Amino acid sequence: MASAKIKKGDNVVVLSGKDKGRTGTVAKVMPKDEKVVVSGLNVMTRHRKPSQTNPQGGLDRVEAPMHISKVAVADPKTGAPTRVRFETVDGKKVRVAVKSGEKIDG
Template sequence: MATAKIKKGDNVVVLAGKDKGKTGEVARVLPKDGKVVVSGINIAVRHRKPSQANPQGGLDRFEAPMNISNVAVADPKDGKPTRVRIEEQDGKKVRVAVKSGEKIDG
């Protein structure tokens, strides 16, 4: 498998949907589904009936997964969306922002 372009902990910019333009940190990557969960973005609400486990019931808010194509890595230099190139430096594969040429990995 090739090196992933978006990883857990990356700062990303949302490119499409109701949260377009917002930025957040990747909480989870679901590679089989081609989706990512971004903290504070794409909040879904579920109405829950009272049950024994939750006698109060009410609304459950959670971060729903979104398609990985709807997010782009934020450029470390200016925070704008950028594509990611994988280069080999000192015998290691490193992710590099296409826009500024800055390294994304530490």
């Protein structure tokens, strides 16, 4: 498997689906499943039956995972979606936005 271009904590833009164009922060990355969870986006409603731990029951809003191909890293300069390439800077492998050339990693 190739190096991960999207990591936890990255700002991403959704490219397709009901949240197209919206931005959020990656909360979780599942590389084996090729999925990401973006906080505040792709929110699904779960109907919960009453139980001992939750006697009221009701509706829970949960962020569902989405395929990694549906998101792109947001350019640090403009906020637009961009591809990512790797460069070596001072002997360290660094992620760089293709559109602006800005470093994504601190």
